[in-house]
Amino acid sequence: MALLVALGLFVAQAINFGLLLRERRAFLVEQVAGPAITRVIDSIERTAQGRGPVANRGRVRRLPDNPITPDMTPQPRIVGALRQGLGESGYGFGRILAGVRPIDPADPPFRGLRGRRAERFAHLADEIVIAVEQPGNGWIVTRSPWPRADLSLVWRLIGQTLILYGVILLPVLWIGRRMSRPLRELTLAAERFGPGDGGDPISESGPHDVARLIAAFNALRLRVVGMLDEKDRMLGAIGHDLRTPLAALRVRVESVEDETDRARMTETIAEMNRTLDDILSLARLGRPSEALVETDLSALVDAVVEDFRDLSANVVFIEADRLPVRLRPSLMRRAIRNLIENAIKYGRCAEVSVVADGAQVDINVADQGPGIPEDRMAIVFDAFTRLETSRNRETGGIGLGLALARAIVREAGGDVLLANGVNGGLIATIRLPRRR
Numbered sequence: 001m002a003l004l005v006a007l008g009l010f011v012a013q014a015i016n017f018g019l020l021l022r023e024r025r026a027f028l029v030e031q032v033a034g035p036a037i038t039r040v041i042d043s044i045e046r047t048a049q050g051r052g053p054v055a056n057r058g059r060v061r062r063l064p065d066n067p068i069t070p071d072m073t074p075q076p077r078i079v080g081a082l083r084q085g086l087g088e089s090g091y092g093f094g095r096i097l098a099g100v101r102p103i104d105p106a107d108p109p110f111r112g113l114r115g116r117r118a119e120r121f122a123h124l125a126d127e128i129v130i131a132v133e134q135p136g137n138g139w140i141v142t143r144s145p146w147p148r149a150d151l152s153l154v155w156r157l158i159g160q161t162l163i164l165y166g167v168i169l170l171p172v173l174w175i176g177r178r179m180s181r182p183l184r185e186l187t188l189a190a191e192r193f194g195p196g197d198g199g200d201p202i203s204e205s206g207p208h209d210v211a212r213l214i215a216a217f218n219a220l221r222l223r224v225v226g227m228l229d230e231k232d233r234m235l236g237a238i239g240h241d242l243r244t245p246l247a248a249l250r251v252r253v254e255s256v257e258d259e260t261d262r263a264r265m266t267e268t269i270a271e272m273n274r275t276l277d278d279i280l281s282l283a284r285l286g287r288p289s290e291a292l293v294e295t296d297l298s299a300l301v302d303a304v305v306e307d308f309r310d311l312s313a314n315v316v317f318i319e320a321d322r323l324p325v326r327l328r329p330s331l332m333r334r335a336i337r338n339l340i341e342n343a344i345k346y347g348r349c350a351e352v353s354v355v356a357d358g359a360q361v362d363i364n365v366a367d368q369g370p371g372i373p374e375d376r377m378a379i380v381f382d383a384f385t386r387l388e389t390s391r392n393r394e395t396g397g398i399g400l401g402l403a404l405a406r407a408i409v410r411e412a413g414g415d416v417l418l419a420n421g422v423n424g425g426l427i428a429t430i431r432l433p434r435r436r
Contacts, residue, residue: 002173009168013161020157025077032144033081036130037089039142040082044091047137064138068131072099075128082130094133100146103127182206186214193221239280246272275400295332297323297432298354301363304336305352314349315340323356325432327412335408335416336363338401339428343367347425356434360414363430371420380418381406405430 039060047062078098086093103126128146131139182205189202201218204211250269256262298320305317336352343350347367355362372380381402406416414432421427 001176002169005172006165006169009161009164013157013164017154017157028147029077029081032128032130032146033078033085036078036142036144037082037085040086040093040130040132040140041089041091043140044089044093044134047134061141062138063131063141066095066097066131066133066139067129067141068097068099069101072101072129074099078128078130082132086132092135094135095131096133097131098128100126100128103145179207179210182210182214186210186217189221190217235280239276242276243273246276291328292326293329294324294326295329297325297327297361297363300329300333301336301352301354304333304340307337308340308344308350313340313344315344316349316351318351318353320354321356323354323361323434325361325434327432331408332412335405335430336365338405339365339416339430342401343369343426343428346370359434361432361434363432365428365430366421366425368425371424371426372418374420377418381416 043060043062075098079096082096082098086096126146126148128144130142130144132141133139182203185202201221202214204214204218206214246269250266253262253265253269256265299322302317302319305315308315340350340352343365344367347369349368351364351366353364353366355364402416409416409430409432412432414430417429417431419427419429
């Protein structure tokens with residue numbers, strides 16, 4: 001709004017300057033042409049009445065040759081005004097010329113100027129020479145001061161514009177700032193809003209329309225938070241209702257006599273429990289119940305790797321220095337575990353390292369598997385997406401591991417990156433900020 005007002009003032013001042021300049025030039029033409037016409041007519045009348053060369057005094061002279069030289073700046077507007085004025089007088093005349101040249105202090109009209117006055121006059125003005133040809137009697141020549149470029153008018157206009165900007169634009173900026181402050185607060189609140197947002201409502205201030213918009217946003221946020229709360233309660237109920245029959249099945253499985261069938265059934269029930277945990281965790285992300293804690297990331301990764309070693313998994317951890325990072329330990333442990341499980345499942349082994357680099361820290365999980373085609377790097381993060389197309393869960397899982405890991409890491413302010421190794425295999429990287 002302030003830019004529009006400033007642009008409008010500038011355009012108005014430009015139009016005003018054009019009109020003033022046009023009026024000033026018209027006035028200058030009239031101011032120079034009027035006396036020149038009078039002097040020329042007076043000189044013609046004196047010659048016609050035989051009163052002699054009285055016109056050779058002052059600003060009017062009679063010369064035998066054309067005094068306008070090529071280096072003078074022509075003035076067609078003066079010539080047009082003179083032609084019109086002299087034509088109405090009824091006297092005959094030939095060519096009419098007008099040119100501007102610098103003032104020569106030695107010329108008779110300016111000999112009376114001395115010192116600084118002469119220098120100032122020569123600096124501010126030029127001299128216009130007007131020559132009217134009178135057939136058979138030479139040229140009637142008159143000279144007058146001619147102001148130089150209208151710099152004073154330009155500076156006055158600039159000063160006037162600055163005053164207008166100060167009187168009009170500054171209050172507009174102040175009013176616009178007061179009007180836009182509630183919008184800025186609304187924008188920040190909308191950017192900060194997330195599933196776990198339980199902040200106070202925004203103050204409904206500003207113009208009527210802005211206040212109504214803020215009220216609508218506050219009501220919308222309450223509705224969204226209410227729906228998310230209802231979703232969490234529903235998920236909790238679903239999880240409880242599903243785990244109860246799974247637990248009952250687990251008890252019934254113990255009565256199966258065949259050890260092979262019993263082991264397979266037990267593993268299937270465990271897989272169903274893990275799948276249920278993954279789905280509920282993915283659905284509840286953004287509203288975690290766990291608080292942020294200052295955690296030694298190296299120790300946390302080492303503990304996860306140690307759990308896999310206890311299961312005789314081929315996992316190696318490269319020792320690292322202590323790296324304190326503010327995060328949610330249980331969720332981050334889940335993300336790291338998912339990446340290591342993928343590495344073991346598809347790459348037979350996992351090498352885990354923690355590398356600090358300035359304001360960020362990387363947890364790298366490298367395997368020796370076949371890697372992932374470059375054109376499928378992005379889709380593997382989609383929920384329920386499996387590169388292994390068989391229905392065998394032992395080789396392909398259900399496709400939630402990477403999706404859940406990335407959701408957890410992004411909620412912590414980082415991201416999960418995938419890259420194929422130079423010598424084969426896949427490198428999955430959890431990149432986290434050092435401070436939040």
